[in-house]
Amino acid sequence: MVTQFWKNILKKISSNPFSKKSHIKLGLYGPPNGGKSTLANRICLDWLGEEMSTVSHIAHETREINIKEQVSIKNKKGRELTFSLVDTPGIATRIDYEEFLKKGMKKTEAKKRAKEATKGVIDAIKWLDNMDSVVVVLDATKDPYSQVNITIIGNLQARNIPVLIAANKVDLKKSSVEAMKAAFPQYEIVGISAKYGKNIEDFYEQLFKLAK
Amino acid sequence: MVTFHFVPYQDIENLGSAKRVNKLLNIVKEDKIVIMEGRLRKEEEADLIEITMEEINAKFHGIELSVISPETYSQNAVQKIKGVFANVLLGDRIGFTIIGPASVVKKIERNPDKIEMFMKESVNGKKKKRR
Numbered sequence: 001m002v003t004q005f006w007k008n009i010l011k012k013i014s015s016n017p018f019s020k021k022s023h024i025k026l027g028l029y030g031p032p033n034g035g036k037s038t039l040a041n042r043i044c045l046d047w048l049g050e051e052m053s054t055v056s057h058i059a060h061e062t063r064e065i066n067i068k069e070q071v072s073i074k075n076k077k078g079r080e081l082t083f084s085l086v087d088t089p090g091i092a093t094r095i096d097y098e099e100f101l102k103k104g105m106k107k108t109e110a111k112k113r114a115k116e117a118t119k120g121v122i123d124a125i126k127w128l129d130n131m132d133s134v135v136v137v138l139d140a141t142k143d144p145y146s147q148v149n150i151t152i153i154g155n156l157q158a159r160n161i162p163v164l165i166a167a168n169k170v171d172l173k174k175s176s177v178e179a180m181k182a183a184f185p186q187y188e189i190v191g192i193s194a195k196y197g198k199n200i201e202d203f204y205e206q207l208f209k210l211a212k
Numbered sequence: 213m214v215t216f217h218f219v220p221y222q223d224i225e226n227l228g229s230a231k232r233v234n235k236l237l238n239i240v241k242e243d244k245i246v247i248m249e250g251r252l253r254k255e256e257e258a259d260l261i262e263i264t265m266e267e268i269n270a271k272f273h274g275i276e277l278s279v280i281s282p283e284t285y286s287q288n289a290v291q292k293i294k295g296v297f298a299n300v301l302l303g304d305r306i307g308f309t310i311i312g313p314a315s316v317v318k319k320i321e322r323n324p325d326k327i328e329m330f331m332k333e334s335v336n337g338k339k340k341k342r343r
Contacts, residue, residue, distance in 0.1 A: 094274030150279070155255065
């Protein structure tokens with residue numbers, strides 16, 4: 001805790017408050033299957049013309065930290081923001097290889113995936129300290145009060161890392177951005193569909209505010 | 213049969229972060245559900261997840277975790293002010309933490325004024341707790 005305090009002080013001293021940051025490390029965090037990689041792909045497709053991650057309906061598809069350097073986005077006012085986009089594995093408190101068996105995987109494959117997934121969660125948590133800003137990608141059809149959501153957001157707050165919450169999957173009938181807003185009233189929340197690009201312009205505008 | 217293990221805050225108060233997390237996790241690994249008075253620090257919650265991931269094997273599949281503290285449920289302005297004072301006086305002793313083994317607890321849902329703990333089928337049906 002003391003180390004973290006000094007890290008935060010050093011971080012503040014080393015940054016020039018009069019210069020506008022143009023290159024930041026932007027992390028995508030959240031529980032598995034919230035749509036982090038889909039959002040990473042959407043951002044990269046929109047601004048670089050290529051995808052960066054593979055996506056799947058089976059949880060823990062992303063099991064390693066993926067980084068896309070030099071992603072530049074522009075807003076309507078012509079401002080440019082350049083960042084390294086960091087797509088992280090979903091953070092979970094439980095990983096059972098038998099869940100993968102139910103999705104039709106073979107036992108060896110399922111066990112391997114589970115082992116890689118546990119390492120991915122550990123890496124994602126360790127990488128929290130490297131982030132300048134974070135977009136927490138949450139599935140808007142799911143319970144916002146999940147402890148994983150609260151722990152991720154709480155840890156970002158404890159590290160003084162600016163947070164934007166992307167309430168994803170608003171194209172689905174069950175989604176509720178309002179429920180997300182009620183659960184996290186102190187945070188900026190933008191409802192999006194990373195898959196179909198719904199409301200993505202608002203999301204990009206929010207990124208500029210996040211990186212201020 | 214489901215066993216609940218109560219951990220008073222004084223049992224962990226003077227322990228360092230690693231010892232706190234290991235103490236709780238060792239109880240959970242005995243297939244018991246921990247009901248802890250108070251809460252872990254945010255960084256300790258992340259440590260708990262990290263260590264849980266390191267411990268996962270064929271028998272131990274992880275944990276279900278839920279922290280209930282005044283910030284997690286709706287309050288009016290007066291209650292919030294009282295909460296700030298209580299926080300100053302009591303710190304992490306406020307609220308309580310539930311940690312269950314994934315082999316026993318299917319999921320814990322918070323609504324936010326109601327907590328539902330769903331047990332695995334092998335354990336006797338569904339248990340429900342209400343605040």
